[in-house]
Amino acid sequence: MSSAFELAYPESQPAMASSRGSLHPRLLKAPVVLHASGVTKSYRKGKVEVPVLNGVDIEVVEGEFQAIVGASGSGKSTLLHLLATLDQPDTGEIYFEENRIDNLPASSRDILRNRYIGMIFQFYHLLPELTALENVLMPVMIHHGIISYTLQRRKFRQRAKELLDLVGLSHRLKHRPREMSGGEMQRVAIARSLMANPRLLLADEPTGNLDRAAGEEIMEIIHELNSAYDVTIVMVTHDMSIAAQADRTVRLAEGKVESVSFQS
């Protein structure tokens, strides 16, 4: 455990599962992007309160590819939603680049999701009425007003095309989601998540709904993003073969971090 880490995060508990001891050497000195401590979350089902997370600590450093694994119901998706500020924890704190984000007002969290954190989902979550290109442009459309967007329209479209080219879909610009295969939709979703040039990419079982070949293609893209473009990635998955490729794998069980393993 490094002393620098202790200084940066004095509240962090010694028992937390994030130790850099076995992390890849290139990441040892990297700054922390995301850091959560003591996060709990429970849902109400009628009168019964169902605990999902019971005090989770997690740490993501810049350039890292981290996998969160666990059985169904272990709370891995919920954790990802909390990290993405789509939801708020009952207790505990989440920091993004040393700023606490879990208690921010809704408008600030909206900006955070819009510009700093990219997300991809198991079911792609593209807007069915829009073409691939428009879907990729959506984050900047949300960011900019009509005038501002129109003025920079050319620049934005250029970037969106480059991103679609990056994921190998430059021939699919005008297609609607229902005209594309699952793998293609997921690639559009990846391009969209990169549109705002985020510091962090959160992926919620991106290959969960794809066949092996398409899944492998997606993983290739994700690896390329991580290695060639230095995108920090946190990925929830239940596929152990994918988890094995991660720099760090956090295993959740019953709402707690069961173990942390590093790529050997």
Place this chain on the structure above:
Amino acid sequence: MYKLLLSWRYLKSRYIALASIVSVTLGVATLIVVNSVMAGFSDEMHKRLHGILSDIVIRSHDLNGLPDPEWHVNEIKQIAGDDIEAMTAAIQIPAMINFRDNIQGQWITQPITLIGIDQQTYGEVSDFSKYLLHPENRRQLNFLLKENDYGRGKRDRFPVSGWARRRVSAEWEQQAVESQTNDLTTNVLEFDANDIPPSPFPLVDDSGVEGRGETVDGLVEGEVPGVPFQALDEPQLVFDPSTEQHTGIILGISICSLRGRDTNGEVMDYYFALPGDDVKITVPNSGQPPKAVSDSFTIVDFYESEMSEYDSSFAFVPLSKIQDLRGMVDVQSGTKSVSTIQLKLKAGADLNVVKQKLQARFPVQQFGYQIQTWRDMQGPLLAAVQLETTILNILLFLIIAVAGFGILATFFMIVVEKTRDVGILKSLGAPSGGVMSIFLGYGLSLGTVGSGVGLVLGLLFVEHINTIAGWIEKVTGQEVFDPTIYYFNQIPVIVNPVTCVWVVVGAIAIAVIASILPARKAAKLHPVEALRYE
């Protein structure tokens, strides 16, 4: 930016939205059509009422009228002279008309309202002359029979009238009389006129034979009028109907005509009498108690205001004729009295202010005059039309409100359907307000498109309403707009731009209001739950 794009895409991709648009369209179009027709009707009615009635009428409660009209006129000029454009005196009395139906040959008697008018000034206070059938009378009224050409520019299929008709019927009548006398003479061959002894009672009767009293003066001295067969072999020196007329009378057209349908269902007018025919008028004289006095008149024109109430009762004759006939002369001063004084005010003058001034000058306790504006006289009718318009508008707006609930329901459906999209947008950082404004914008564009199309449709419908009414008649065989009832040949319409704007704004407002609740629901969706929604 995304709000516009998504509103537009949702509008384009949802056929269910089309239903809402159609309902808004229909509502807006109906409101515009109904308002235009109602405005057309009410305007037509105002115009007619106002055209027939002058602005202000001072009416004496006594049938024998207000004495010394000149003094009254001067008084009125003093107190309200600045506001008055024209003034006329008239007499209005109940009367009976009696004429021979030229279809059946029966004598017809009807009650009428006889109005004595000053032919110079009466046309100045109202649109009276506009409603006359003869084009010359429309320019300048006089009570002389015209040659023909009645109805030109107004009723184009009007039968031959005027002198052309009068000569023919006089000739026909003369032939009828001749053939009768021929029959008579052949039957009594041995009869010699010279054998008849001179009548012991020379018949010099003022009333004459069938209204020919006026022409008694024309008799040659030495002749013995009234002796049977005397005049037969001599030129008719008495009243010659082929060249002479009685005092002219202008009849409301429905007094002696009926509008109906012929066997083919075409609208037809049946005339019992026409300009050129003679009628008899009976009026009460100004004696105590009044006695009936009669005189003959020649119809010189018809009056068609297209208000059945007036067209079936008004008859106009020269003012002095009634005054003489009824004996409305003040014995002491020698002035002739009238029963109403009618005023036309200058444009912009306040009717009620002038009315109050006049009421102050001629208090009812002292004079017993009724002073009314034209609105007072037709108050209940105008109020009824106004009420009708208001109620119709309320009912029709309820229809748009129903469309509003349709939009509400549709939008809730769309929001439910779009729950996942809302989740996606929120996960991409769209604020709740932005999500809400997508759906508000959706409602706005729905309302705008719907009411825009409705406006165009409504205006087109109004523009071609008479053609459309014609089609509907053809298809259903049912008369949409019966000219025998309304006296308009066309449905009158007036498009009021302010009303159109209100209708469109109202419809858009309803569409937006109806989308507020669903939009709020969408905005409040929790992103995680929305994303999980299947």
